[in-house]
Amino acid sequence: MIYVSGDAARALKAGDSVELTDTLGNRLAYGVDGWETVDAASADALGGESWPLTLATSGEGDVLLAARCSLTP
Numbered sequence: 001m002i003y004v005s006g007d008a009a010r011a012l013k014a015g016d017s018v019e020l021t022d023t024l025g026n027r028l029a030y031g032v033d034g035w036e037t038v039d040a041a042s043a044d045a046l047g048g049e050s051w052p053l054t055l056a057t058s059g060e061g062d063v064l065l066a067a068r069c070s071l072t073p
Contacts, residue, residue, distance in 0.1 A: 001046045001054040009057040030069035038064045
């Protein structure tokens, strides 16, 4: 899970592409599958192994928003 602050994360929608570069220069491409709302007290649920990448940002009140992403070829 990667925590992302600001409006950039909230602008992502299902079908968008996300590209990350690791410290070795390897580029990894992901596709946003959709958003999930999670109670901040249950933030441990964000690290589930069902998705290779989760981008999280704060929502209204005690809620986290999680963009679930799949690795793309």
